[in-house]
Amino acid sequence: MVEKRCEDPVIRDLWHPVAAVPDVVDRGPIRTQLLGETLTVQSKEGGDICVTEEAVQGTGASVDGVSLTPTLPTLQKFGFVWTSLGSPPDSLFDIPEFQESDRWYENSGSFRVHTSAGRAVENFLDLAHFPFVHEGYLGERPYTEVKDYSVATKEGEIWANGCEFYQPIAAVSATEGQVTQYSYRLAHPFCPLLYKTSPLNRERFDVIGIFVQPMTEERACAHQFLCLLDESNDDATIKRFQAVIFGQDKPILENQVPKRLPLEPRAETPIRADKTSIQYRRWLYDLGISYGVVRGSSPEQISVT
Amino acid sequence: MIKLYDYELSVNCYKVRLLLNFLLVPHKLHSIDFFPGWEHKSEWFREINPLGHIPVIDDEGFLLRDSNAILIYLAAKYDQSCRWYPVHEPSRLGEVSQWMMFSEGTTNTASAARLHDSLGYEFDIEACREGAHKLFRVLDEHLWFQEQNGSSWLCSGDDPTLADLVIFPDVILSEEGGISRVGYPAIRRWADRFRHLPDFSLMAGVLPT
Structure with a gap:
């Protein structure tokens, strides 16, 4: 299927994750897609990683056998390679916990899903599905109530605070069920993070996120970001937990229709528990994003009949 | 106890887990970081299976690879009714x-x-x-x-x-x-x-x- 070129200037100018650094170094070059364009991500001598667009490969001249194919802007952060098809900002958001030395951090996998980036982000922000989709892990019937929480926009980010949920196994390090406190943070339109009570130290938070790469309008790749307080579990056990959660979400996500995220507030019927996603959809609308979404009419143009 | 070298999202590992559970055979899972770590291709795992594939079972020191082979072995050994693998028919x-x-x-x-x-x-x-x-x-x-x-x-x-x-x-x-x-x-x-x-x-x- 030929994808039409992405003309959305807002999304072209964003930084997007395209690969985990160890995947490129150990098993590169990696071919992937970003906004419908096929990219090659490969390491160069000296530890640099370059990203090129397949459509322009071979069109550049070469001097002494060295290709002059233009490379895309690249940066490495949080263990991932980021690039942009437009003019990206000077820097990417920060996660201060990533600098703390006592945290577990490993490449936990980049999982592809047949839906839009927006749908994948929204699923990550949703508490209400835990007891139904992740029963026995992140939730358990009959503990299905989502207590009220607050959502606010500050400094260009969305924060949802005061979220609480009963979880039988909140993380691999859990030994018993607990009421987990959550905060959600959207630091980038496709990078949701959550801060949740650590089963080991209730004063500190595990930070978990997905950095979602919009491959096409209806396909995405969720790069897993884990920054945990975990002293005893081995890498394979932690990654298995993540794979289980992802595997449970995947069929649910892929059955959502339409695959592009509707931004028009009445396209789907939200409930009180969906406050974060309502704010998220509005944010995408206000940013002017048109790729991978169904914009519909402006939220202000809706009149109550 | 039987040890299964396993990855949650692998269909071939799932086949073995299904039979172990149907037959109520006690077992423990050894999670392999199949993705993204490619632990099944690691040096230590190739000593268990030179092909670098999962699943592999270790039944009190008896190592067996390949899901179909493992299933036949488990059915023959643990399914007294011969329901799953009818060896006498x-x-x-x-x-x-x-x-x-x-x-x-x-x-x-x-x-x-x-x-x-x-x-x-x-x-x-x-x-x-x-x-x-x-x-x-x-x-x-x-x-x-x-x-x-x-x-x-x-x-x-x-x-x-x-x-x-x-x-x-x-x-x-x-x-x-x-x-x-x-x-x-x-x-x-x-x-x-x-x-x-x-x-x-x-x-x-x-x-x-």
């Missing part, structure tokens, strides 16, 4: 073997498509999907005729066998590889019957009934 044993061979095809097409779409494996996705549909048509027709003859399963007889067990995971997860089961009503009914068996176990991606 030559014609049914032949049928079971035939469909276990067939499952190599469904794994290499339907489940390969799933690896492409979920984990980014570089396969010819269109060829995988086309190959899966060809096999699903054969399977659907066979199951329809079985139903007409009063049989619920792939092989003759009243009980499911390893034939059903090895093909089920490729079928139930096919939509993750973009292979719809809408056109295969007999397959859908069969998969539902299988999911309702006592001691049936789930894997992530298989929805509960």
Whole structure:
């Protein structure tokens, strides 16, 4: 299927994750897609990683056998390679916990899903599905109530605070069920993070996120970001937990229709528990994003009949 | 106790977990960081399986690789009723073997498509999907005729066998590889019957009934 070129200037100018650094170094070059364009991500001598667009490969001249194919802007952060098809900002958001030395951090996998980036982000922000989709892990019937929480926009980010949920196994390090406190943070339109009570130290938070790469309008790749307080579990056990959660979400996500995220507030019927996603959809609308979404009419143009 | 070198999202590991649970055989799982760590290709794991594949079982020091081989061994050793692998019934044993061979095809097409779409494996996705549909048509027709003859399963007889067990995971997860089961009503009914068996176990991606 030929994808039409992405003309959305807002999304072209964003930084997007395209690969985990160890995947490129150990098993590169990696071919992937970003906004419908096929990219090659490969390491160069000296530890640099370059990203090129397949459509322009071979069109550049070469001097002494060295290709002059233009490379895309690249940066490495949080263990991932980021690039942009437009003019990206000077820097990417920060996660201060990533600098703390006592945290577990490993490449936990980049999982592809047949839906839009927006749908994948929204699923990550949703508490209400835990007891139904992740029963026995992140939730358990009959503990299905989502207590009220607050959502606010500050400094260009969305924060949802005061979220609480009963979880039988909140993380691999859990030994018993607990009421987990959550905060959600959207630091980038496709990078949701959550801060949740650590089963080991209730004063500190595990930070978990997905950095979602919009491959096409209806396909995405969720790069897993884990920054945990975990002293005893081995890498394979932690990654298995993540794979289980992802595997449970995947069929649910892929059955959502339409695959592009509707931004028009009445396209789907939200409930009180969906406050974060309502704010998220509005944010995408206000940013002017048109790729991978169904914009519909402006939220202000809706009149109550 | 039996140790299974395992990865949650692997269909071939799921086949072994299904049988261990049906037979109520105590076991422990050793999680391999298959993705993204490729631990099955690591030096230490190649000493267990030089092919670098999972699943592998370790039954008190007896190592066995390849899901079909493991299933035959487990059924022969732990299934006193000989229900899953009818070793004393030559014609049914032949049928079971035939469909276990067939499952190599469904794994290499339907489940390969799933690896492409979920984990980014570089396969010819269109060829995988086309190959899966060809096999699903054969399977659907066979199951329809079985139903007409009063049989619920792939092989003759009243009980499911390893034939059903090895093909089920490729079928139930096919939509993750973009292979719809809408056109295969007999397959859908069969998969539902299988999911309702006592001691049936789930894997992530298989929805509960």
